[in-house]
Amino acid sequence: MNEFAKPTLDDVARAAGVSTATVSRCLNAPDRVIATTRERVMQAIETLGYTPDFGGRALASRRTNTVGAIIPTMDNAIFARGLQSFQEALSRFGKTLLVASSGYSPAREREQMEVMASRGVDGLLLIGSARPEASVEFLRRRGIPFLGAWNLGGEDGYFVGFDNRAAAAGLTEKVLAKGHRRLAMIAGITEMNDRAADRMEGVRAAAERAGIPADELPVIEAAYTFDEGAKAFGNLMALAPRPTAVLCGNDVLAVGAMQKARELGLRVPEDVSITGFDDIDLAGVVDPKLTTVRVPHNRMGEAAAEMLIRLINKEQVERRIEIPTAIVERGTLGPPTPDPAT
Amino acid sequence: MNEFAKPTLDDVARAAGVSTATVSRCLNAPDRVIATTRERVMQAIETLGYTPDFGGRALASRRTNTVGAIIPTMDNAIFARGLQSFQEALSRFGKTLLVASSGYSPAREREQMEVMASRGVDGLLLIGSARPEASVEFLRRRGIPFLGAWNLGGEDGYFVGFDNRAAAAGLTEKVLAKGHRRLAMIAGITEMNDRAADRMEGVRAAAERAGIPADELPVIEAAYTFDEGAKAFGNLMALAPRPTAVLCGNDVLAVGAMQKARELGLRVPEDVSITGFDDIDLAGVVDPKLTTVRVPHNRMGEAAAEMLIRLINKEQVERRIEIPTAIVERGTLGPPTPDPAT
DNA sequence: TGATTTGATGTAAGCGCTTACACTCGATTT
DNA sequence: AAATCGAGTGTAAGCGCTTACATCAAATCA
Numbered sequence: 034m035n036e037f038a039k040p041t042l043d044d045v046a047r048a049a050g051v052s053t054a055t056v057s058r059c060l061n062a063p064d065r066v067i068a069t070t071r072e073r074v075m076q077a078i079e080t081l082g083y084t085p086d087f088g089g090r091a092l093a094s095r096r097t098n099t100v101g102a103i104i105p106t107m108d109n110a111i112f113a114r115g116l117q118s119f120q121e122a123l124s125r126f127g128k129t130l131l132v133a134s135s136g137y138s139p140a141r142e143r144e145q146m147e148v149m150a151s152r153g154v155d156g157l158l159l160i161g162s163a164r165p166e167a168s169v170e171f172l173r174r175r176g177i178p179f180l181g182a183w184n185l186g187g188e189d190g191y192f193v194g195f196d197n198r199a200a201a202a203g204l205t206e207k208v209l210a211k212g213h214r215r216l217a218m219i220a221g222i223t224e225m226n227d228r229a230a231d232r233m234e235g236v237r238a239a240a241e242r243a244g245i246p247a248d249e250l251p252v253i254e255a256a257y258t259f260d261e262g263a264k265a266f267g268n269l270m271a272l273a274p275r276p277t278a279v280l281c282g283n284d285v286l287a288v289g290a291m292q293k294a295r296e297l298g299l300r301v302p303e304d305v306s307i308t309g310f311d312d313i314d315l316a317g318v319v320d321p322k323l324t325t326v327r328v329p330h331n332r333m334g335e336a337a338a339e340m341l342i343r344l345i346n347k348e349q350v351e352r353r354i355e356i357p358t359a360i361v362e363r364g365t366l367g368p369p370t371p372d373p374a375t
Numbered sequence: 376m377n378e379f380a381k382p383t384l385d386d387v388a389r390a391a392g393v394s395t396a397t398v399s400r401c402l403n404a405p406d407r408v409i410a411t412t413r414e415r416v417m418q419a420i421e422t423l424g425y426t427p428d429f430g431g432r433a434l435a436s437r438r439t440n441t442v443g444a445i446i447p448t449m450d451n452a453i454f455a456r457g458l459q460s461f462q463e464a465l466s467r468f469g470k471t472l473l474v475a476s477s478g479y480s481p482a483r484e485r486e487q488m489e490v491m492a493s494r495g496v497d498g499l500l501l502i503g504s505a506r507p508e509a510s511v512e513f514l515r516r517r518g519i520p521f522l523g524a525w526n527l528g529g530e531d532g533y534f535v536g537f538d539n540r541a542a543a544a545g546l547t548e549k550v551l552a553k554g555h556r557r558l559a560m561i562a563g564i565t566e567m568n569d570r571a572a573d574r575m576e577g578v579r580a581a582a583e584r585a586g587i588p589a590d591e592l593p594v595i596e597a598a599y600t601f602d603e604g605a606k607a608f609g610n611l612m613a614l615a616p617r618p619t620a621v622l623c624g625n626d627v628l629a630v631g632a633m634q635k636a637r638e639l640g641l642r643v644p645e646d647v648s649i650t651g652f653d654d655i656d657l658a659g660v661v662d663p664k665l666t667t668v669r670v671p672h673n674r675m676g677e678a679a680a681e682m683l684i685r686l687i688n689k690e691q692v693e694r695r696i697e698i699p700t701a702i703v704e705r706g707t708l709g710p711p712t713p714d715p716a717t
Numbered sequence: 718t719g720a721t722t723t724g725a726t727g728t729a730a731g732c733g734c735t736t737a738c739a740c741t742c743g744a745t746t747t
Numbered sequence: 748a749a750a751t752c753g754a755g756t757g758t759a760a761g762c763g764c765t766t767a768c769a770t771c772a773a774a775t776c777a
Contacts, residue, residue, distance in 0.1 A: 434732045
């Protein structure tokens with residue numbers, strides 16, 4: 034063989050004086066080869082610097098040991114963190130991660146599904162459950178096991194994630210318990226984003242249980258940036274009566290709101306309480322520190338990897354795994370200041 | 376063909392009444408097939424729901440249209456952002472991204488290189504230039520084009536990144552121009568991390584040019600966390616004489632330092648100036664806003680993708696592309712307060 | 718008009734691997 | 748001692764695709 038050509042199974046077999054089948058077995062089922070032979074083969078692999086060819090292997094075995102993930106964007110600490118853990122866990126199972134991003138567009142997600150499918154991924158990680166039925170159907174027809182992550186999904190399918198609705202409701206109850214009655218919410222964009230929608234619903238439900246009807250709970254949807262959060266907060270503060278607590282759909286919006294509050298000369302939490310969601314690093318850094326909901330994305334990433342591997346291996350799998358969240362009380366939630374008019 | 380089996384090229388060929396070669400050409404070189412035939416083939420592809428098999432294609436064409444990236448971790452806004460842009464750009468060229476993480480370990484990076492190699496990636500994105508020669512040699516032998524990103528590397532190889540050294544020096548000059556003489560630095564861990572090392576050197580060089588010898592410039596290396604930054608800052612503030620300006624190797628350390636300053640009752644920038652590096656979102660959110668160096672990671676990601684594609688296509692490529700950085704003056708850098716003792 | 722070129726398509730040989738099946742040979746059973 | 752077994756290994760048939768080369772008909776030329 035040419036010194037610089039990539040060595041093949043044949044080269045190894047020849048060098049070790051065995052057949053290609055034996056070399057293949059050394060790699061895939063070492064215990065089906067007697068120790069002495071195996072050593073000889075391994076030695077040959079080592080000296081030749083052989084690594085199996087992916088194409089050949091994929092073609093012959095009908096397996097790729099590749100897992101895909103289609104996420105809205107990595108440019109978001111939440112997904113980046115989860116994906117990192119997912120990838121690490123996958124790597125422990127000898128799988129490699131193929132990533133694609135949808136930019137929150139269902140059409141683009143579908144395209145990427147086709148890319149993943151034609152790459153023969155063994156399984157696929159998706160975010161959430163809000164997607165056209167046709168996309169789901171596509172994966173089913175192709176027989177690609179897939180998983181919705183970051184939330185708990187709907188009727189069918191497998192999920193590993195958080196109960197965003199319950200967590201949001203829990204936080205809302207905490208706010209109500211402080212004595213707040215005039216709540217407002219800055220939600221993430223809910224269209225095709227079930228996490229944002231669930232959080233909004235959770236807040237609404239808790240408020241309603243406390244006797245606050247939906248029409249007395251102003252909600253503004255805002256994109257995932259500080260500026261949008263700030264803008265929404267400004268609009269909310271212009272309302273009469275002014276809300277005493279603003280629940281935000283995520284920490285980014287909450288921090289944007291905090292900036293705006295400072296700009297408006299409003300003290301947090303004396304003049305207005307603000308809460309976030311996700312507990313990103315930022316939450317512990319702003320002043321005062323943000324009261325929020327901890328969402329352990331890294332644990333989720335790991336759990337997702339394990340679940341997907343089981344799905345791929347056709348092992349028994351629970352339909353959904355809930356990763357518990359926790360309310361983190363820090364400095365931005367306090368009791369409302371008694372209305373000066375009273 | 377079985378209704379549920381994945382259709383193959385053969386199925387398409389039969390359905391369209393042409394040979395497999397023609398179908399293949401329709402997919403890979405449409406202009407080498409006459410329009411009427413092509414339409415018939417495309418129609419068949421459509422109705423059968425055919426997607427080419429990756430393994431077969433990779434095996435036959437010796438190309439995978441896959442690009443790998445081995446980064447320290449995605450769990451770091453800097454890399455996540457760059458990677459996102461890289462992936463998007465790649466996707467526009469019809470390439471898919473395979474990601475792996477090294478956790479800052481050269482050994483692990485090497486392992487991942489082998490994984491990437493055996494997957495037949497067409498090209499590889501690496502971070503920085505600090506790695507054992509053997510790793511580089513491995514890629515060369517395999518003939519895998521690769522690229523160092525995020526810095527400008529050394530003697531040979533291709534790079535797209537920033538001149539961390541010059542940028543750090545520039546910022547240091549700005550600090551000196553404010554009148555500071557007692558500088559200190561909290562650097563990132565420099566071992567096997569050329570970005571951190573370059574930044575440290577840049578600060579040292581600028582200080583020396585201003586007549587401040589290295590031994591009068593205390594430097595503490597700290598891991599990429601708020602806490603480590605805070606701890607290092609605490610140590611620095613215990614020094615006598617106390618530094619009046621602390622240059623940090625990245626924004627995370629700087630924000631940690633700011634927190635510690637508040638804790639210690641030190642005002643920023645009145646009592647002590649603090650600067651960062653990277654201009655992550657966080658930098659614009661802390662109070663006062665952080666003076667730092669803007670490092671456009673998304674532009675870098677795109678440039679890296681383009682360069683790697685050219686490398687893969689064996690087109691003419693510049694050896695290094697420098698992405699310009701910019702100093703962002705915000706609130707944490709001010710003139711030193713005159714020493715009360717003077 | 719016959720010779721030559723050109724463009725569209727078909728034929729078939731692999732690409733590197735896995736795996737069903739066949740084979741060998743010593744150990745065990747009858 | 749013959750029959751049976753099983754562990755270790757080899758043989759060889761593909762897996763689905765690309766592509767060099769062959770073929771053929773139509774277009775062009777002399």
